[in-house]
Amino acid sequence: MPKKRTEHIVYDDEIEIGPLQLQLMLGAAWKEAIDAAVHNIFCRCGNPDKHLMDYNSYLNNLNDVILKGRCSSCMTIAARYIETGERNGIDKIADKIRRLYKKQSSKKG
Ligand SMILES: [Zn+2]
Numbered sequence: 001m002p003k004k005r006t007e008h009i010v011y012d013d014e015i016e017i018g019p020l021q022l023q024l025m026l027g028a029a030w031k032e033a034i035d036a037a038v039h040n041i042f043c044r045c046g047n048p049d050k051h052l053m054d055y056n057s058y059l060n061n062l063n064d065v066i067l068k069g070r071c072s073s074c075m076t077i078a079a080r081y082i083e084t085g086e087r088n089g090i091d092k093i094a095d096k097i098r099r100l101y102k103k104q105s106s107k108k109g
Contacts (some may be wrong), residue, residue, distance in 0.1 A: 005077065005101065006076070006077065007077065008068040008077050009083070010058065010068070011060070013060055013061040013080050014054055014058040014059065014060045014061075014066065015033070015058060015059050015097070015098060015101045016058055017055070017057050017058060017065070017097060017101075018057070021057075021059065021097050022034065022065065023058055024096075024097065025059065025063075025084050025090070025093060025094065025097070026065065026082065026084065027087065031067050033082060034057075034067070034082075037067060037080045037082050038051050038052045038055070038067065038080065039051045039052075040080070041071065041078050041079075041080050042078070043071040043073065043074065043076070043078050044073035044076075045071060045073050045076075047071075047073035047074070047092050049072075049073065050071050050072050050073035050074075051072045052067055052069045052070070052071070052072070052078055052079075052080055053069055053070050053071075053072045054069045054070050055067045055068055055069025055070075056068055059094060059098070061100070061102075062085065063084050063085055063090050063091060063094040064081050064082060064083050064084060064085065065082040065084060066079055066080070066081055066082075067079060067080045067082070079083075091106060
């Protein structure tokens with residue numbers, strides 16, 4: 001019997017990022033951008049008061065930021081994309097974040 005997926009899949013082209021990288025990707029108003037995204041998620045439960053909780057942030061190969069967490073109302077997995085593609089010079093910033101990330105992960109191994 002197929003089991004309902006309860007954990008997020010993190011794809012090979014996604015790297016986990018933290019507050020510093022979010023600030024670089026989203027600019028000075030990054031906290032507002034995250035806050036708006038967290039309170040504007042799609043979920044089938046349809047609860048108007050829901051928000052994204054327990055989330056991690058990722059950068060994908062399209063230079064979008066993805067927040068992966070759970071719906072506060074029904075506790076199933078939910079995700080929210082924040083597009084950054086239209087920002088000037090965002091590809092250079094994203095490349096730098098990726099390079100630093102690779103350096104870090106190669107140190108660990
Ligand atoms: Zn829900």
